[in-house]
Amino acid sequence: MNNFDFYNPTRILFGENRVASIDEYIPGDARVLVLYGGESARRTGTLDEVKQALGKRTVFEFGGIEPNPQFDTLMKAVELARSEQVDFLLAVGGGSVIDGTKFVAAAIPFEGDPWTILTEHGVNVRAAMPFGTVLTLPATGSEMNINSVVTNPKLHAKLAFKSPYVFPQFSVLDPTKTYTLPQRQLANGVVDAFVHIAEQYLTYPTGAMVQDRFAEGLLRTLIDLAPKIVEGKNDYDARANFMWTTTWALNGLIGAGVPQDWATHMIGHELTALYDIDHARTLAIVLPSLLRERRDVKGEKLLQFAERVWDITEGDDDARIEEAIVKTEAFFESLDISTHLSDYELGEEAIEAVVKQLEAHGMIALGEQQEITPDVSRRILQRSLKA
Numbered sequence: 001m002n003n004f005d006f007y008n009p010t011r012i013l014f015g016e017n018r019v020a021s022i023d024e025y026i027p028g029d030a031r032v033l034v035l036y037g038g039e040s041a042r043r044t045g046t047l048d049e050v051k052q053a054l055g056k057r058t059v060f061e062f063g064g065i066e067p068n069p070q071f072d073t074l075m076k077a078v079e080l081a082r083s084e085q086v087d088f089l090l091a092v093g094g095g096s097v098i099d100g101t102k103f104v105a106a107a108i109p110f111e112g113d114p115w116t117i118l119t120e121h122g123v124n125v126r127a128a129m130p131f132g133t134v135l136t137l138p139a140t141g142s143e144m145n146i147n148s149v150v151t152n153p154k155l156h157a158k159l160a161f162k163s164p165y166v167f168p169q170f171s172v173l174d175p176t177k178t179y180t181l182p183q184r185q186l187a188n189g190v191v192d193a194f195v196h197i198a199e200q201y202l203t204y205p206t207g208a209m210v211q212d213r214f215a216e217g218l219l220r221t222l223i224d225l226a227p228k229i230v231e232g233k234n235d236y237d238a239r240a241n242f243m244w245t246t247t248w249a250l251n252g253l254i255g256a257g258v259p260q261d262w263a264t265h266m267i268g269h270e271l272t273a274l275y276d277i278d279h280a281r282t283l284a285i286v287l288p289s290l291l292r293e294r295r296d297v298k299g300e301k302l303l304q305f306a307e308r309v310w311d312i313t314e315g316d317d318d319a320r321i322e323e324a325i326v327k328t329e330a331f332f333e334s335l336d337i338s339t340h341l342s343d344y345e346l347g348e349e350a351i352e353a354v355v356k357q358l359e360a361h362g363m364i365a366l367g368e369q370q371e372i373t374p375d376v377s378r379r380i381l382q383r384s385l386k387a
């Protein structure tokens with residue numbers, strides 16, 4: 001295991017009816033900007049619940065943050081926060097609203113062009129406004145991490161930044177908030193979390209027993225829960241376990257001191273930026289092919305994955321690894337998430353376009369070994385072309 005710092009100051013307020021608890025963690029005299037997405041927060045009543053919990057504080061609202069939040073939209077929130085001298089932000093939504101709020105929090109005090117927060121991936125962030133979150137979609141882990149992904153459609157760019165200044169101060173995790181989610185978003189959440197774990201686990205062994213067992217437990221939990229989650233019944237225990245799994249999939253613990261891949265995400269972000277495919281669906285296209293392409297360097301961990309996650313113990317090494325990848329693909333497909341480019345009406349031309357964008361964004365040495373060059377990315381996508 002490598003040396004590591006592990007620090008996560010986000011307070012989790014977990015359970016039903018916890019929105020009211022935000023009152024304890026926001027200063028009584030705060031000027032609060034509540035940020036949300038389209039209409040779901042209002043339609044489901046969560047926005048009203050939040051406003052009630054904020055009581056007599058001065059509250060401003062900023063709605064309209066898109067899925068895959070857009071730079072220009074977020075800059076309007078920055079302007080509003082500055083002009084109204086807001087001093088606390090509250091995100092109500094899924095990963096897009098929370099990521100957008102992190103960007104707004106960092107951009108408010110930022111001197112210089114805020115787009116550089118993304119092009120420099122956050123190393124230039126020196127301060128951020130405090131914020132909390134009310135999570136309505138379990139998937140990204142953004143409620144308990146320092147990552148944010150912002151899209152600039154004019155540039156066909158979807159870029160990530162991270163900064164220890166954008167840890168949420170608190171996050172409300174109320175599993176009943178997931179009851180209004182459509183099947184598509186629930187399935188996306190399962191796959192996004194699965195791939196977050198895979199990106200931190202399917203690399204090479206470093207003797208990190210806690211991180212490995214934790215990752216395997218989270219993967220098995222997702223596999224067990226998935227059918228119950230997508231069938232759409234409002235089963236509190238299933239949703240509570242699901243929500244907690246997605247948070248732990250990307251709150252830093254399983255990634256501490258171990259090599260990490262993230263090439264699936266970087267290639268996936270280009271697919272979303274170019275073709276507007278849901279984040280999780282891009283991951284389902286890329287991951288199985290990436291595992292096949294990188295089978296040699298990931299072999300030991302893939303065998304461990306086959307045995308400990310999928311209970312595959314028979315056959316030679318190659319057969320067990322292939323079976324584990326086939327099961328992973330079948331798992332995604334069982335959630336109605338297609339795993340090939342052709343399923344999204346994309347062909348060879350899309351592969352070249354993605355590779356060009358990866359080069360433009362400096363994504364030329366990806367993966368835990370920095371060996372995923374544009375040529376390797378091209379081969380990965382070619383494997384994903386058709387079933």
Ligand code: NZQ
Nearest residue numbers: 037038039040067068094095096136137140142147180181
């Ligand atoms: O916009 P509204 O009307 O609110 O509807 C949203 C949106 O259309 C809807 N929704 C959310 N909660 C709901 C609901 N509908 C009914 N009931 C509810 N309770 O769901 C739709 C999708 O929401 P979005 O926030 O876009 O989804 P998700 O949480 O999957 O976030 C995706 C974004 O997060 C980034 C992705 O790249 C993408 O931009 N990621 C962030 C990460 C991080 N910060 O660590 C890591 C991830 O890998 C990912 O890259």
Ligand code: ZN
Nearest residue numbers: 140192196279
């Ligand atoms: Zn993701």
